[in-house]
Amino acid sequence: MGLFDNLGGALKAAANLAEGMAPGLIASTLAKSNLGNLQGLVSKLQAGGLGEQVQSWLSNNPNLPVTADQLRAALGNDQVRQLAEHFGMPADATLAMLAEHLPAAVDQASPDGALTNS
Numbered sequence: 001m002g003l004f005d006n007l008g009g010a011l012k013a014a015a016n017l018a019e020g021m022a023p024g025l026i027a028s029t030l031a032k033s034n035l036g037n038l039q040g041l042v043s044k045l046q047a048g049g050l051g052e053q054v055q056s057w058l059s060n061n062p063n064l065p066v067t068a069d070q071l072r073a074a075l076g077n078d079q080v081r082q083l084a085e086h087f088g089m090p091a092d093a094t095l096a097m098l099a100e101h102l103p104a105a106v107d108q109a110s111p112d113g114a115l116t117n118s
Contacts, residue, residue: 023101023104023105023108023109026038026098026101026102026105027105027109029083029086029087030083030086032086033079033082033083033086034079034082035079035083038105038106038109038115039115041102042054042057042058042106042115044074044075044079045066045071045074045075047074048073048074048075048076049073049074050066050070050071050074052064053065053066053070053103054106056103057102057103057106057107057110058106058107058110058113058114058115059113060113063103063104063107064103065099065103066098066099066102066103067099068092068095068096068098068099069095070099071095071098071099071102072091072095080094080095083098
């Protein structure tokens with residue numbers, strides 16, 4: 001069973017590494033889109049009705065979750081298609097990835113309640 005323990009530890013480490021890299025990958029990909037950066041995406045989400053979720057990500061309170069469907073509604077199909085193209089993934093996979101990682105990415109990029117250099 002030692003082999004499986006080692007494999008499990010390696011998979012967990014890889015998942016943690018991917019989690020830590022997500023904010024940077026999201027930010028660098030947004031720079032290629034018409035949103036420009038994380039602030040552009042956050043502004044679009046706030047204008048699209050997700051202000052409560054975004055505010056939780058910027059605050060020291062627990063991050064409220066967001067769903068792929070909420071992101072699609074807030075961003076619109078054209079923006080989703082553009083992001084998917086820049087991420088090199090299908091639209092549904094892009095939305096799922098953003099739904100999973102965006103709250104933490106915004107949280108990490110806003111230690112004082114405002115986005116910094118994003």
